[in-house]
Structure formats: C-alpha cells, structure tokens
Amino acid sequence: MVGVALSDCGRLDDGTTAYALHAQAARRALADAGLDRSQVDGFASAGLGTLAPVEVAEYLGLRPTWVDSTSVGGATWEVMAAHAADAITAGHARAVLLVYGSTARADIRAGRRTGTLSFGTRGPLQFEAPYGHTLIAKYAMAARRHLIEYGTTVEQLAEVAVQARANAALNPEALHRTPITVDDVQSGPLIADPFTKLHCCLRSDGGAAVLLAAEDVVRDCRTAPVWVLGTGEYVSHSAMSEWPDFTVSPAAVSGPLAFRRAGVRPEEMDLAELYDAFTYMTLVTLEDLGFCAKGEGGAFVEKGRLRVGGGGLPVNTDGGGLSAQHPGMRGLFLLVEAVRQLRGECGGRQVRRADGSLPRLAVASGTGGWFCSSGTVVLARE
Structure with missing residues (x-):
C-alpha cells in the first residue's frame, strides 16, 4: 500500500x-x-x-x-x-x-434513502424484514446472546464507546471528540436493547x-510502502436462522487465515483497526481474532486497554465508526488508518511501541451485514 x-x-x-x-x-x-x-x-x-x-x-x-x-x-x-x-x-x-x-x-x-438496513427482502430475508428485524435488531440480538452466554455486561460494551471517543479526541478529523463516560452511554435513549444511542455508530458523509x-x-x-503480509475472507450467513452461534463472528475464520498466511500471531500486533458499527462488534471481533479467549472480551476491553497510550492494544485509533466517521461500508477507512499509523503520520494519536519506536504490525478486520462476512488484512512496515 x-x-x-x-x-x-x-x-x-x-x-x-x-x-x-x-x-x-x-x-x-x-x-x-x-x-x-x-x-x-x-x-x-x-x-x-x-x-x-x-x-x-x-x-x-x-x-x-x-x-x-x-x-x-x-x-x-x-x-x-x-x-x-x-x-x-x-x-x-x-x-x-x-x-x-x-x-x-x-x-x-x-429524505433520500440510498440503502436499506438489510441486504433487501428477497429470498430468506422475506421472513425477517416484514417484522422489523433489520440490521440493528440483529446486532442487538447477538449482543444480548453474548451477555447471557458469558456474563458480559452492558457496561463493558459501553467501555468500547468510551475508549473510541477517547481516541477520537486525539483526532482533529473526528466528527465527535467530546469525552464521554459509561454513564453517558447508558443514560442515552434506547435504540435496540441492549444498545443505547452511543452504542451505535454515527452517520456521516x-x-x-x-x-x-x-x-x-x-x-x-x-x-x-506498507506491505500486505496476509489476508483472509469468509462469508457466513444472511438469514439469522442460518447463523450457528450469535457469539461467534466470521472473523473467527478470516482472522486465523490472515495470521497464518502472514506468518505472525495476534499477540504480535501493535494495533488493530476493527469495524465498529456497534460496540458489540469490537468486543466479539477481538475474541475471534484471537486477542482473548471466547467469552473474555468484556474483561479485555476494560481499564482503558483499547486507548492509544492505554497500555494494552490500541483499537480504532482514529475513533472508529462510533466517533470518527461512518459513511456506510466503512472498511476502507480501517486500512487508511492502519497505513497512517504504520507510517507514523498520526500526530497526537500516534501509536508507539514500548521502546518508543513506530508500530511494525497492524491488523484491519472489516465486518459486513450482521456478521455475514469478514475480511482481515495483516499489514507490516519495513
């Protein structure tokens, strides 16, 4: 690149x-x-x-x-x-x-609608769309399953939004930069249980x-140049009835493929740019890429671990879709930010390794639909 x-x-x-x-x-x-x-x-x-x-x-x-x-x-x-x-x-x-x-x-x-909140109403989706089971409802349903299955808390999901906003505060180009708290996230209007407004991505051009x-x-x-070390892609499902496990995203397939082809391990990554239309996406993608075990995503995202300079794994260093920008199909923005980070061009939000050097390895993982598809790319600086 x-x-x-x-x-x-x-x-x-x-x-x-x-x-x-x-x-x-x-x-x-x-x-x-x-x-x-x-x-x-x-x-x-x-x-x-x-x-x-x-x-x-x-x-x-x-x-x-x-x-x-x-x-x-x-x-x-x-x-x-x-x-x-x-x-x-x-x-x-x-x-x-x-x-x-x-x-x-x-x-x-x-008042112009150029897209829908589903992949249309043909085929199997004709049995879901008439009942209002659109994109946000599907994500909310999956998030609730994770909360039930593993004891993940809504407050842990809210931490994802709080830390995305903290990163956005360092990004002059981010749409929303004012710091928020877990209480701010939780006290907002309910959009689709368990998501309040700040659990959801913004809408931008x-x-x-x-x-x-x-x-x-x-x-x-x-x-x-920033080199493409390895990639993986996977298409999972369209209808919710064909999704075997709401707590497992397609990144569980695309991620290991990309890491194996790149010849590196998740723990070697200096930063991760992950699609975050909703807070749950970040949490479950971290699990499925191998940064923590299944069910441990809630604990992983606590204590500022996703922040630039937070001492953990910097995630969505520009503020992500939750705070920076989200003009739909945001996956290309993940690659732009990953490349800029590896080249050392990110100013106040620049990620540094423990020795102060620039990051060497990054992963970008995009998710489509309601965890219907995933593409993961591992990138490296010379």
Missing part, C-alpha cells in the same frame, strides 16, 4: 455528490503516493446506491484492465484489498486503486481511497 487518503468527511450539506467524494479521495491518495492517474491499471469500488465501478472509473478518468466490484457490506474493502494483492502478485495489474464515497448523512437529511502497487512501482513512490 503506497497511497492512502480520506475525502472531506462528516457533515457535508453543500450539494457534494458521492462521485465528487470518490474523486477527492482518489486524487489525494495518488498525490500521497506520488503516482500519476495514468499509472493506475486496476480499479475497485462498491457502494451504497447504484454507483457501479464502470461509472466511477469513467468519472475518475480511468480505463482499468483489472476491475473488482465485490460487495459484501463493511467487509468489502478488506476483501477487495486481498483480491488486489492477488492480482498484483499474478501480474494482472501493477497499481490498483480502491475507492469509496458516500453522502449517507446528507441523503438521510434530504465521506470517502476514502487506498492505492496498492507492485514492488517495481514502489520504488517510484514518494511514501514508504
């Missing part, structure tokens, strides 16, 4: 389009890498609504010879990064641009881009 960037994010009420956010992020990522648009021969995009890759590529002035439009929800970008790395290794492309842009917040404010390049292209880049 040689170029990463975000578009303007947060509250965009000036008529900015999703296409423009794609272009803004793409231009910034190319400038970050020091490469010209003409050098991009691979392209991947997916998004809310009807933005097809062929349309976005045309808007960006690209004519790729390799293209990917995989769409598996929030895990899309980790899966696409894996596909791009494979394509580069096979010689099918030399520079692949992954790009995303969404005006999710502006669309809601304007924004875009991101990541540029991957072949090794012979890397030497022409202005940035130090």
Whole structure:
C-alpha cells in the first residue's frame, strides 16, 4: 500500500455528490503516493446506491484492465484489498486503486434513502424484514446472546464507546471528540436493547481511497510502502436462522487465515483497526481474532486497554465508526488508518511501541451485514 487518503468527511450539506467524494479521495491518495492517474491499471469500488465501478472509473478518468466490484457490506474493502494483492502478485495489474464515497448523512437529511438496513427482502430475508428485524435488531440480538452466554455486561460494551471517543479526541478529523463516560452511554435513549444511542455508530458523509502497487512501482513512490503480509475472507450467513452461534463472528475464520498466511500471531500486533458499527462488534471481533479467549472480551476491553497510550492494544485509533466517521461500508477507512499509523503520520494519536519506536504490525478486520462476512488484512512496515 503506497497511497492512502480520506475525502472531506462528516457533515457535508453543500450539494457534494458521492462521485465528487470518490474523486477527492482518489486524487489525494495518488498525490500521497506520488503516482500519476495514468499509472493506475486496476480499479475497485462498491457502494451504497447504484454507483457501479464502470461509472466511477469513467468519472475518475480511468480505463482499468483489472476491475473488482465485490460487495459484501463493511467487509468489502478488506476483501477487495486481498483480491488486489492477488492480482498484483499474478501480474494482472501493477497499481490498483480502491475507492469509496458516500453522502449517507446528507441523503438521510434530504429524505433520500440510498440503502436499506438489510441486504433487501428477497429470498430468506422475506421472513425477517416484514417484522422489523433489520440490521440493528440483529446486532442487538447477538449482543444480548453474548451477555447471557458469558456474563458480559452492558457496561463493558459501553467501555468500547468510551475508549473510541477517547481516541477520537486525539483526532482533529473526528466528527465527535467530546469525552464521554459509561454513564453517558447508558443514560442515552434506547435504540435496540441492549444498545443505547452511543452504542451505535454515527452517520456521516465521506470517502476514502487506498492505492496498492507492485514492488517495481514502489520504488517510484514518494511514501514508504506498507506491505500486505496476509489476508483472509469468509462469508457466513444472511438469514439469522442460518447463523450457528450469535457469539461467534466470521472473523473467527478470516482472522486465523490472515495470521497464518502472514506468518505472525495476534499477540504480535501493535494495533488493530476493527469495524465498529456497534460496540458489540469490537468486543466479539477481538475474541475471534484471537486477542482473548471466547467469552473474555468484556474483561479485555476494560481499564482503558483499547486507548492509544492505554497500555494494552490500541483499537480504532482514529475513533472508529462510533466517533470518527461512518459513511456506510466503512472498511476502507480501517486500512487508511492502519497505513497512517504504520507510517507514523498520526500526530497526537500516534501509536508507539514500548521502546518508543513506530508500530511494525497492524491488523484491519472489516465486518459486513450482521456478521455475514469478514475480511482481515495483516499489514507490516519495513
């Protein structure tokens, strides 16, 4: 990975389009890498609504010879990064641009619904959607199962939101930076039991881009490369009735695959960027990636362990979807933050190892749907 960037994010009420956010992020990522648009021969995009890759590529002035439009929800970008790395290794492309842009917040404010809270109502979901069993209800149901099964507490889940906000406070680009407490989280309006408002991600506009390049292209880049060591992907279920265990996410498959292929262990990671549409996602993904045993996630997230400088495992160092930004399908933002951390570009939220050096290893793990899919990428600095 040689170029990463975000578009303007947060509250965009000036008529900015999703296409423009794609272009803004793409231009910034190319400038970050020091490469010209003409050098991009691979392209991947997916998004809310009807933005097809062929349309976005045309808007960006690209004519790729390799293209990917995989769409598996929030895990899309980790899966696409894996596909791009494979394509580069096979010689099918030399520079692949992954790009995303969404005006999710502006669309809601304007009364435009560009997506649903489910993967639609066809097939098996026709038996769930009519009863209001949409995305947030499914996550809440899974969280409640973990609380019952392992004695995890709602206060422990709230700690995830509190620590995400503490990291966001260090990030000038985060949408919400005011510190919060467990009491603040618990006293908010109930959205779907056991989730109050602050257990849930915010809604924002924004875009991101990541540029991957072949090794012979890397030497022409202005940035130090961050290497893809290993990847894993997994698709689990769509209907809740087909999910064998609500306390196990698909990261339990994609994570071990990625670590094994990378030749490293979870305990070697200096930081983790995890999809956090809800607090429960962070907790269960930590378990399933192997940072703690199943059922021990509640204890793991206590005592500030997820904070930058907290003495544990820094998680979602930009503030995550809970506090930084969440324009839907946020997985690409995880890769941007992981690369920036490994390159030492994060200012006040920069992670340091015990000896004061920059982090060497990071993991980004995206989750799609209601734990329907997962993509995990292990990254390394030279």
